[in-house]
Amino acid sequence: MGTDTKSDTALTKSGITSVLRYDLPASLVVFLVAVPLSLGIAVASGAPLAAGLIAGVVGGVVAGLLGGSVVQVSGPAAGLSLVVADIVMRYGWQATCMITLLAGGLQLLLGLCRVARSALAVSPAVVHGMLAGVGVTIALAQLHVVLGGSPQPSAIENVLELPHQIIHNHTHAVFVGLLTIAVLVGWTRLPQRLRVIPAPLAALFAASVVAGALGWKVTRVDLSDSLGEWTRPVWPQGDWHGIIGAVLIVALLAGVESLLCAVAVDRLHDGRRADLDRELTGQGAANLVSGLLGGLPVAGVIVRSSTNVAAGARSRWSTVMHGGWILLFAVCLGWTITLIPMEALAALLVFIGVQMVNLGHLRNLRGHSEVPVYVVTMAGVVLLGLAEGVLVGLGLAALLALRRLTGVTVRVEPEPDGRLHVMIGGSLTFLGVPKLTAELRAIPPGAAVDLDLNIDFMDNAAFEAIHDWRCGHERGGGTVDIDEIHDEWYTMAASGARMFPAKTPPRPAGRSWLPWSHRRRGRSGDPRAMVPAQPTPHDSVPALLAGAQEFHRRTAPLVRPLLHGMARKQEPSHLFITCADSRVVPSMITASGPGDLFTVRNIGNLVPRQGSVPADDSVSAAIEYATDVLNVRTITVCGHSGCGAMAALLSGGERTAGLPGLGRWLRHGNHSLARFITGDSDGTDGGPLDRLCRVNVVQQLENLRTYPQVDRLCREGRLELVALYFDIGAARVHVLEQPSVVADPL
Incomplete structure (x- = not known):
């Protein structure tokens, strides 16, 4: 999909033609997806249904015009529904609107301070685990509505109550919910030409028509009166610590989700890359307006954004127009929402919740050993709550990162001449001292040892561990020859010199033995998966220069001390x-x-x-x-x-x-x-x-x-x-x- 880089608000004649040809049809597709999702998220958040539509309009128009992503679509997000539901229950809906407004102001300030990229420091495993936990919680709660019952206060209680709901409730509500889920599941198996209509819209339409035709007794909501009323934000009453915490969690979660979504959407098109600071500013402005008008918090949403890209959108006008279509629908066709059974919306939420547990993320995280962070975050959100689960996930991610950064490897290999070759690699800190001393003490007394220190950092505890072992080993009749591949951490510490303030540069990536063509095409790290590219005459010089740049960047800092010592004379054997x-x-x-x-x-x-x-x-x-x-x-x-x-x-x-x-x-x-x-x-x-x-x-x-x-x-x-x-x-x-x-x- 080719995204138009000329996507600012000023339109030329050719720009208008592009908007009419690509963005107008895409906006209609996104509108059809956004309406049922906005209604469902409002239900899951415990907010008025109109609040979901207001957020959809504001997210499309305000965030679309002011945001930094060309094709990202903003609106009410399922990932925020648990937070919003808790705030609504604690402070009431009008106070929730004020908290949304304040959160938007905080996002606006952070965007103006240009700190958006710092949000990308949050581990994706935590974000995906949080969304999966929210999805499980939503699905468990709304499943009770589908079965004709009422959701319980916690996920555990929902699980314990589920057998009773399944056995005793067999009302028309159950049939509506099951029909909705059946349409959602089966829609993907239909021919492509029939799937022009989005699955959520088709499912709600089918449930509404069948329930009306058969006269089923279902719960319906009247939206017409609420659309004409403005819900005025009021200041929350209660502990100010809790109010500040609510503002922070809405601002940060909505901001991080929007920025990560913008980064993900950039991978789906080849047009202009997202300006993250501008995106955060646009999200802040949208939340200010949404809170003022009585809408839900707004964030960038991957489902609507990917739909927008797939539908052929080339500029931000698709997002803006989709917001206009939602407004037109709410004003002119709001009465049609009264035909939708609440149980059908609950079934839609169950389906959305299950989809939020994306197993594809698990496959990606497994290669980086981050599955425990994902699972722990998801379990924490389900069992403890959203804020608590995210904090637990962040803590585990930090511990695993610390473990990797301070990991130490020790290998002992015998040489043909009887000497022992000991290789120590990694970052030598006090955390690795137990493993380090255990491996060194296993070396036989009196052995001749060649010790290679391939390290990028050494603290005092690690130095003392190696130095004490060396002195003891040499007193026992052994010899230790130390060779430091990076900077001379051990030598400087032994001489009492001032240590370096930071870690030394990392080792080269170990790809210098690969041909240029393989390095350009191969990205998996597995040489067997790297397919050679036939270079053209035009590729040769750039490849050569790129290789020189890679040498300057990765290898030169490591070999410079060695080459400096032999710059005046060569002594090859x-x-x-x-x-x-x-x-x-x-x-x-x-x-x-x-x-x-x-x-x-x-x-x-x-x-x-x-x-x-x-x-x-x-x-x-x-x-x-x-x-x-x-x-x-x-x-x-x-x-x-x-x-x-x-x-x-x-x-x-x-x-x-x-x-x-x-x-x-x-x-x-x-x-x-x-x-x-x-x-x-x-x-x-x-x-x-x-x-x-x-x-x-x-x-x-x-x-x-x-x-x-x-x-x-x-x-x-x-x-x-x-x-x-x-x-x-x-x-x-x-x-x-x-x-x-x-x-x-x-």
């Missing part, structure tokens, strides 16, 4: 000669870092023999520099499976036709081809190409021995030659035995 193939990444397959490998790459990982024709000074210069200046201790030649250079050699020159430079270069592979022809397969290779790729690696080691300085260092035992073979498909590195080319998997 290996000369690594490998193919130019883009799938071979030396640092990845050897797990090496800056300063480890002096690398030479060419097509076919070839080493021209000393004095060969045509001469190649590039490789010989690298060999001379590595052995005479850098004093490397190892020269490694690494080949790989499916090498295109070796395939060209096997083709007898067919694949190099028209590539004279490549043809001349591949002459340096003739010794490999001759060795391949004279040798036999041992049955372990993957065919002729695979065997030539392996033979070629071993041949290059023999070519290296034609360089006098290499041969001399090898004879003196100061230089070692190694043959590696990288199987790309299996992501496996093999060491090749030089005489027989037998693979020894690492």
Whole structure:
């Protein structure tokens, strides 16, 4: 759906055309959804039915004109019904209107102070759990009305009373309620062309027609008189602490729900993003007007908003017009509401309440281990009350966040030389000291330990725990070598230096080994789910620059201290000669870092023999520099499976036709081809190409021995030659035995 970014109140000629083509039909669809929902929410809130319609009108017109979201629809929200019902019962309806007015003023002030984004700090698990708890409470209460009885004061009492209601009440009210629910459930299974009419409207219409035609005895409400009367707000009487609390909870819950809804709606369209501060200001203005006119509190509502987007709305005029349609309906057709049975509205609320328990949210939260927050918040709202349940959920969310932020991991791995490699990661605080000390004390006395501290924070308690263990371990004859991957928290604490005021930057996300195309498309974190994108010429430069930016942002802060220390001199221990193939990444397959490998790459990982024709000074210069200046201790030649250079050699020159430079270069592979022809397969290779790729690696080691300085260092035992073979498909590195080319998997 394409949302028009030119969606302000000023309309051009093309804007008017867009409004008539897209927004007008969408407004009618939203209007048909909004009317029954507004009436039902008014019933659940214990407010006059007219209050729901007034809130629908004000939410559409005022919030639509002044809000910061292009297509969000505001009106009475089911998530606020429990709060409003409690306020109505405690202070009366007129005082509730004043509380709504004051809450709107507070929202307006917060919006002007530009604090809207701070509301997004509330855990979505708490918000969804709160809405689910409200839905369960509404459904339990209204189910009694559907069954012909009366709702009880609490959710527990509603559950306990439910069997009695089911057994003893079998009036016409039950039939109306069941018919309404049946239509709501079955409507989604009808053909698309019949579902143009919204399910709530169809259900109420069916219930009204059937009840009238069969003469069922149902409860009806007369709306005509209440529409012509203005409910004047009055100041609440009672404890001022409770009044302030009511204003705060209405303002905050309505504001948070509206802002989260605006963020969610932004994901449904590709037009202008919501201005959250303006949205909060618009919601405040709408609640001011709604409270003044005797309406329910107003908030952004996801059901009506998503319906608006799906219906094709492109500007805020759809929201504004939907409010106008509600006003026109209330004034001109208000008498039709008297035909709707109250039991049908109760059944609609039961259906809405059940839908508020969205299992899709549970699936999303499960991946982040936030299901307990959702469940505890929902249970708290049902059993304790809305405010109490939200507070319990927020407390649990804070505890879980604290646990994650202060989590510590300790791994102990034995090394081949008998030493123990201990890796400690996370944020080291006093909360992790028990686990930390337990793991460290399990290390055998007298062991030689390499301790890696991959941490972003260390408090005094954690430092003392590690330092005391280290001193005790060394007194017992052991050794401890500490290597700090991030800033030197331990070293600075041991020296008495002033500690850093905050945590160090986080580690890189661990995606640097992924190709650019996979990183652009893959979002799940699972490499198996990441489908490669074929890059176009226009993608190459942006991908390269984006990679550089990612390095500056994530990796550079971590490697800067290391690179600063080796900026003036390099001391690699290996000369690594490998193919130019883009799938071979030396640092990845050897797990090496800056300063480890002096690398030479060419097509076919070839080493021209000393004095060969045509001469190649590039490789010989690298060999001379590595052995005479850098004093490397190892020269490694690494080949790989499916090498295109070796395939060209096997083709007898067919694949190099028209590539004279490549043809001349591949002459340096003739010794490999001759060795391949004279040798036999041992049955372990993957065919002729695979065997030539392996033979070629071993041949290059023999070519290296034609360089006098290499041969001399090898004879003196100061230089070692190694043959590696990288199987790309299996992501496996093999060491090749030089005489027989037998693979020894690492």
